[in-house]
Amino acid sequence: MDFNLFKRSVPENIKIVAVSKTKPVEKIKQIYDLGHKDFGENKVQEMVRKHQELPDDINWHLIGKLQRNKVKYIAPFIHLIHSVDSEKLLSQINKEAEKNNRIINVLLQIKISNDPLKTGFNFSELDNMFSSFLFLKYKFVKVLGFMGMGSVDYSKNEEEFKKISNYFKEINQIYDLKYLSLGMSNDYKLAIKYDSNMIRIGSLIFGSRN
Numbered sequence: 001m002d003f004n005l006f007k008r009s010v011p012e013n014i015k016i017v018a019v020s021k022t023k024p025v026e027k028i029k030q031i032y033d034l035g036h037k038d039f040g041e042n043k044v045q046e047m048v049r050k051h052q053e054l055p056d057d058i059n060w061h062l063i064g065k066l067q068r069n070k071v072k073y074i075a076p077f078i079h080l081i082h083s084v085d086s087e088k089l090l091s092q093i094n095k096e097a098e099k100n101n102r103i104i105n106v107l108l109q110i111k112i113s114n115d116p117l118k119t120g121f122n123f124s125e126l127d128n129m130f131s132s133f134l135f136l137k138y139k140f141v142k143v144l145g146f147m148g149m150g151s152v153d154y155s156k157n158e159e160e161f162k163k164i165s166n167y168f169k170e171i172n173q174i175y176d177l178k179y180l181s182l183g184m185s186n187d188y189k190l191a192i193k194y195d196s197n198m199i200r201i202g203s204l205i206f207g208s209r210n
Contacts, residue, residue, distance in 0.1 A: 003034055003205055010199070014192060015179065017061045019202030021046065025053045027206055032058065038079075040200055044070040051077055063147075063200055065119065068092040075100050082147040082181055082200075085109040085119040087129070090138060097140035105142050107181055110167070112160040113151035120148075123167060130171055145179035145198075150187055157187050161194035168195065 003018075010016060017040040020028045028039060028050065037057060041047035042064025051060055059079035066083050074081075075096035084090055084106045097104040111120030121129075129135065135143050148164045150157035161182055168180045181198040183191025188199040 003031055003036065006201070006204055007036075010188075011192065013197055015198040017063070017181075017198060017200045018205050019063065019184070019200050020050070020206065021064070021202070023206050025050055028054060028058075031205065040082075040202075044073050048073050061200075071096045072099075075104065076102075078104060080144065081106045083107075083109050085111075085121065087134075090135075090141060094138040094141045103140055103142050105144050107145050107147040107179060108143060109147045109149075110164055112148045112164050113156065115151055118149055126167075126171070130175055135175075143175075143177070145177040145181065147181040150182075150191075154187060157190055158194075161187075161191055161196070165194040165196075 007016065015038065017038045018031055018036060019040040021040070021042045032055060038059045038061060040061040040063040041050065044062070044066070047060055047062065060077065061080045061082060062074060062078055063082045065085070066081060066089060068089055071092050081093065081104065084093065090106070093104050093106060108126065109120035110126065111118055111122055135141070146164060146168055148160070150160050164182065165180065168177065171177060179198045180196050181200065182194065182196035183199040185201050185204040188201060191199060
């Protein structure tokens with residue numbers, strides 16, 4: 001699909017993260033040259049390499065699982081980490097952000113599906129964190145919202161998206177959150193219906209992967 005055509009089909013308030021994992025820098029540069037600056041990668045090594053080869057003003061989003069020992073490689077430049085799935089990881093990001101003298105923006109990944117391969121906080125864990133304002137002790141991390149990944153079984157997505165959307169609204173009454181990152185190429189319209197204002201789009205922008 002033509003990128004500008006796709007962009008026009010999405011409401012203006014929705015942030016599009018172009019998922020560029022496995023795609024060559026030439027393809028990313030083509031989308032960048034159309035004025036788009038938000039790109040998502042799921043592997044640290046690949047992101048670091050692309051960051052070195054592409055323009056400095058690209059906003060890099062880490063959307064895949066992040067190991068604590070790899071935070072240091074992206075800490076100097078990362079724009080937003082979507083996949084913070086534990087307090088230990090949050091603490092490590094804070095430590096590396098302090099070393100780089102910068103605030104790192106993050107989303108807390110909520111486990112909304114029963115898929116054993118997917119990780120994230122459950123709602124009761126988040127309740128404890130927000131009610132105690134635990135985040136305030138992490139001076140170099142800014143929590144901007146939540147990220148969720150629906151089940152492989154799409155029939156469950158509506159129920160899952162509704163649940164995380166309701167929770168986002170509830171927490172927003174006590175803590176000013178900016179983003180709900182839900183939805184990919186196959187379910188972004190449903191995600192937008194349930195208040196997602198950040199979508200992670202790969203195949204609709206870059207074509208299907210091999």
